[in-house]
Amino acid sequence: MPAFQFQQAALTVNFFTGVDAEGKSIFKRVTYRNVTDQATAEQLQQVAQAISGLTSYTPADVEKTEKQIIV
16 A cells, blocks of 8 residues: 655745835745654744744744655
8 A cells, every 4th residue: 555755854934034125025035954754843933933043034934845755
């Protein structure tokens, strides 16, 4: 029977960096690889908050992307 097998995961944090001359929001995206498949949403949110503490930007949203194959 086919099943999914975890390959890799990444954490992406989108930071709000300000507004441009036209009033549109400007975002900066940072991706961190080698995230475990066991990481919970709460843990990833805590990591994103810790990372944002090292910058002067506010995190707009946090994403976890997983790659899996069917075996």
